[in-house]
Amino acid sequence: MAMEASAMRRLAQRKLEKRSQNGNRTPKRVLSGGSGGEQGGGDSDAEEGSMDEGSCTDEDEDLEVNHNRLLYLISLYNTQQVGPEDKNADQDGQDKNIWVRRVPLMVLVYEGIVAGIFDYDYAPAPDIVDGKRVYMNISQEGRDDLDDLREAGMLYGLKLSSKKYQSTVALRITTIGEEHLRRTLTQEDADAVDGVVFGPNKRHVHANLLKVSWDRRMGRFVLRCQSGYEMESTITEIESVSYVSSPYIPSCVRKWGRESKRNTDRTGALVNAVSNIKDELDENLTLNDVRLVIGEWIPMGANQIVALNDKLGSSERVQGGFFTSQVDQNPDSSEFIGISEGLTEVNILDFDETAYVNFEAEVHFPEEEGIIQIENFGIHINDEGFINYGLRCEGIMHAVQDYLSLDNLSRLLVDVQVDSSKIIDNLMSPHQRVMLDLTYLNDAEHREKYNLIFCSRINKAGVEAMPTAEEFMDREANENELKQVIGDTHASYQLSSDDEVLIVGKNGMVLCSSDTHRLEPQMVSYLSLMTRNMFMRSLFQRTFILADTLKHIRELIDTYESDPNSITTIRNLLSEASGDIILLSEIQSYLAESLQEVVLPTVPLDGAAQKLEAILNIEATQKRLVRRVHDMKKNIEGARGEVSSLRSMADVVSEGKESRVQEAVQNNTKNLEDVFRANERASASLEIMQIVLAGSLAFDIIDRLHGLYLGVAADIDWANNAFGFIYETPGMLLLVNMAWWGVLGAFIQGLIKHMGEQAAGVMSIRYKINQTINWPAFERFICRMRPEVEDGDTDKNTYIKKFTWDEPDAVLWKGLPPRIEVTVDARYHYLLKAFLQISTKKSKISQREAKLIFFRRMRDEGILTGVVPGLEDAVEVAAAESARRSTSRGAVSVVPRLSMKTWNKSTSIGGGAEGTFSAGPDVSSRNLTRAQKSSTDLPG
Incomplete structure (x- = not known):
């Protein structure tokens, strides 16, 4: 309890110091709620407790409620019920070693703001999600209260680093925080938080807590619980405001040329302007005469500047024009069809062909009905790689020129950051885009930029005098609003007594002076270094x-x-x-x-x-x-x-x-x-057995020829008379058998050799094609061919298939049709290879003719289009096609004349032989078929 009381006193003292800096405003109640005075025992503690009890306003109550609810929300995610056997379980069977990350916590805080349980404002700010920079509606007041709780010792903070070396913070409640909740948390506050973090109509157990996760595909946060309920968060839906801006380029980077145009005459449109902001803004600080200069650095050299000036048409009579990020897919066509929305209009101000270029750019993007956004940049690019985008804020919402809200300005800055990337990305070379993608881990579109905000005065609500530099760093409302536009604030400096102030943040600076032009060279030079610093990180x-x-x-x-x-x-x-x-x-x-x-x-x-x-x-x-x-x-x-x-x-x-x-x-x-030697031995043995079997066959033939083996010699005297000499001569029958054996063996050996020669005469042709094909046409063709073999080879990148079939048309291929094997990539629809096997003994076709026929068939089937480069000659293919068409017309024109009548006459056929030819309707149809078939018997 002593530790908690000490922490409460430290936080109370800090709050008192903050409030005293804000013009003697009524101090807000601190987290201790007066308990510090009761337990401290000292005079100062008693005074503290008295102050807390006697001078509270409704705003004080809100502060205490926000802190308690935020602390209770974190505690719900830090505790999980586990079994007693778990090594992390405490005496109540709970695991309290769970940390909640800051980004998911800010999503829950945003949902609490939308539900009305937190009295915070929010504004768009970037944060790292899944390794990428994402704009979210972040509550700077919520982050400030988290810092308050950490300083009071109620929260632990754990710094984490990801695999991509991007750091984040995780939070966990301390024993001091738990004790504080037990004493001060009301049932109303607990019920309000439970209504946000638990699914609807769910028991309040850890399994039903809504867990925040990032949906990479949808690009948004999703809240879901184990019971199956889920909802999408709108924290990444950045709200839009109406504004009118003019291009602004600091005079220190201008050399010559006309002045930038002003759009003051267009501010009248803001009278009826609207926004889609859902929250009720609490505007504490406003700025007068605002100029924004946003800087970044990209790899650039003199050659890129020359190419950029050429692309912009800087030296042409009519400079600039409209630019789009849409790629021209058909640059040779006579027309280009594109949308007019999203175009960027560019007007050149001044340039040096190898050093720099200054130009105006107006972006035309569609917006919701009623929202007016006149977004006009002044852009400076030099050969060092330094780029700055400048805008003069003529008006935001209903404020024109002066009293521009920082809440609205933060939303304008998001548009400028995003749209400036789109403009310059369209003007960069592809190699520069590759270098940026490498540096920013393929998230160059959302790369970080540095903000300079020039203004003539900073106004505080309800206070006539401008705050001093020290008052801006109050760790409360003033500092929270500044964080919305320049990130975490580092320091504030009073440059002079004439309301000249410099406020430095992590992502930018605010310079307030009635004469900022004299300080611009220093600020722009420092901006160029800070852009390099950001890129270098x-x-x-x-x-x-x-x-x-x-x-x-x-x-x-x-x-x-x-x-x-x-x-x-x-x-x-x-x-x-x-x-x-x-x-x-x-x-x-x-x-x-x-x-x-x-x-x-x-x-x-x-x-x-x-x-x-x-x-x-x-x-x-x-x-x-x-x-x-x-x-x-x-x-x-x-x-x-x-x-x-x-x-x-x-x-x-x-x-x-x-x-x-x-x-x-x-x-x-x-x-x-x-194995080969064993096969040779087996082959020799087989040949010997073939000879032995031939001898056995020869002996059987001789035996059956004279018929004496039948045992009826008395009944076939003619056999005795015919073969008597052989039988009566010793060894003669053996000689006859041996001679017949030799004749039959030689015949069988010759037949086997002839069959082997016939089978060995094969012409193999391989083509490496690698051409895209019409896949539906190829599938129809393969279905008709009925392939005998279909083989596939698949990995994560390709799907290779092989089809083997025998061609059916013997006339087309001048004999035995070949066997064809094609290899295709079924995933990317490529014909990779073709393999033709042609029997040279049974087909008279040549290699050239086979090539022409094969590729012609692929074109006729609609599989390939045009001549295959490297394998076919266009002139040769055209000549073959012409010969085929002329032969086809001649063959078809002869046949009808034969079928006109039936005639009977002597006709000379072949080598002078005579015969009678009778032609009828059926004969003419057969001749027509033959003529059509003969027309295909041509190369190509």
């Missing part, structure tokens, strides 16, 4: 990811025997790593060159400018960035050496596998040799 993070990839490759090499796919995986990863190192080295060289060319601005002599220079310290910042770039080169070179080492190790692994394969092949070859 992402690039340095990418080098660590590369190092992890190389470490993974080394592990794969050490355990390659455990995975049959390891060699392929290692080669692919090494190839990707080598490509990444080449790009990283190129990007590093662009960074180094750009930092060498930084020109430090001339500092005015007035006190505010001198103090600003001391704060920004541009020269020292530039030197630090140079050191960081050189340090990064060491990492890249180290990775290059590691890749070389890993490649050598991979080669050793491959050689080892190849040697084992070679040994296996040698063993198989030896086995095949043994």
Whole structure:
């Protein structure tokens, strides 16, 4: 209890200090609710308790409720009922070692705001989700209360780092926080939170808690519980406001050309403007005469600037025009059909062909009915890679020129960040896009940019005087609103007594001065360095990811025997790593060159400018960035050496596998040799047996020829008379049998040899085609051919199939039709190979004719279109087609004349032989069929 009381006193003191900085506003109640005074025992504690009990307003009650409800919400996710045998279970059978991540917690806070249980505002802000930068409706007040609870000792904070080296925070309630909830949490507060975090009509058990998960496919958060209930969160649906902006480019980057246009005459449209903001905004700070300069750095050089000026038509008589991100798929056609929405209109202001270009860009995107958005950029791009997008806010919603709300400005900044990426991505080269995708992990579309906000005055609601620099850092309403536009605030500086203030945040700065133009050179120069700093952070993070990839490759090499796919995986990863190192080295060289060319601005002599220079310290910042770039080169070179080492190790692994394969092949070859010798011996034995069987057959024929073996010699005197000499001569019958054996054996051997020669006469033709095919036509063709063999080979990338069939048309192929085997890629619809087997003994077709017939059939069936390059000659194919058509017309024209009448006359056929030819209707049809068949008996 003493620890809790001490924590309460610290938080109470901090709250009092904050409130005292806000113009003696009534202090809000702190979390202790007066308990600190009751338990502290000291005079100061008693005064604290008295203050809490006697000077509370409705706003004070809200603060206590928000803190308690937020703490209770976190506690629900920190506890899970487990079995007593669980090692993490406490005496009540609960596991309290569960941490809740900050991003899912902010989703739950947003849902609580929508449901009305938290009295917070929210505004769009980026955060890292699933390795990508996502804009969400974040409550800065909710985050501030989380910081309050951590400072009071009621929450633990755990810093985590992902595989992509992106850090996040997880939270867990402490024993002090648990004790505080037991004493102060009301049933009303608990019921309000339970209504949000538990599914509808569900028991309040841990299994029914709504868990936040990211749906990568839909690109939004989903809340679901184990019982099956789920709902989609609208936290990623960024609200839109109406505004009118004019292009703005700082004068320090202009050299010549006309001034940027102003859209002040279009602010009248804001009178009836609307927004789709669901929350009721609590506007605490407003700005006058706002100009936004948003900067980023991309790899750029003089050649890219020349190409960009050429693309923009900077040197043409009519410069600029409309640009679109839509790709022209058919540049040779006479027309292009595209939508007019989403086009970017570009007007050139001034340029140097090899150094820079300044232009205006107006974006035309469709918006909801009633929302007016005139988004007009001023864009500066130079050969160092520095890009800034400038806007002058003429009006936002119903505020024109002055009193522009930071809540609305944060929503305008989201549009500027997203749309500026779309504009410049359409103007970059493909190689630059590849480098950005590498640096930002394929999320270059949502890359981080740095915000500069210039204004002439910052107004505080209800206070006539402008707050001082110290009052902006109040850790409450003022600071929370500033966080919406520049990220986490670091410091605030009073540049002069004339309401000149500089506020520095993680993602931007706010400069308030009645004469910002004299300070622009310093601010823009510092902006260019901060954009390099942002890019360098992402690039340095990418080098660590590369190092992890190389470490993974080394592990794969050490355990390659455990995975049959390891060699392929290692080669692919090494190839990707080598490509990444080449790009990283190129990007590093662009960074180094750009930092060498930084020109430090001339500092005015007035006190505010001198103090600003001391704060920004541009020269020292530039030197630090140079050191960081050189340090990064060491990492890249180290990775290059590691890749070389890993490649050598991979080669050793491959050689080892190849040697084992070679040994296996040698063993198989030896086995095949043994089998071959055994087959030779068996073949010799078979030939001997064939001769023996031929002799047995010959002897049986002789026996059956003279008939004496029948045992009826007395009844066949003619046999005795005819063969008496042979029987009566010793050995004569044996000689006759042996002679007949020799004749029959020679005949059988010759017949076998002839059949072997007939079977051996095969012409094999292989074609490597690799052409896309009409897959439905190919499937219909294969169904008609009825293939004898169908074989498939599938992996994660391809689906290879083989079909084998015998051609049916003997006339077309001039004899025995060939056997054809085709190999196709069934996934990507490619005809890869064709294999033709033609019997040269039974077919008279040549290789050239076979090629023409095969590819002609593929075209006739609609499988292929056009001549196959490299395999066919267009002139030869055209000549063959012409000959085929002319022969077909001649054959068809002869047959009808034969069928006109029946005639009987002497006709000379062949070599002068005479005969009678009678033609009738059936004969003419047969002749027509023959004529049509003969027309196909042509090459091509």
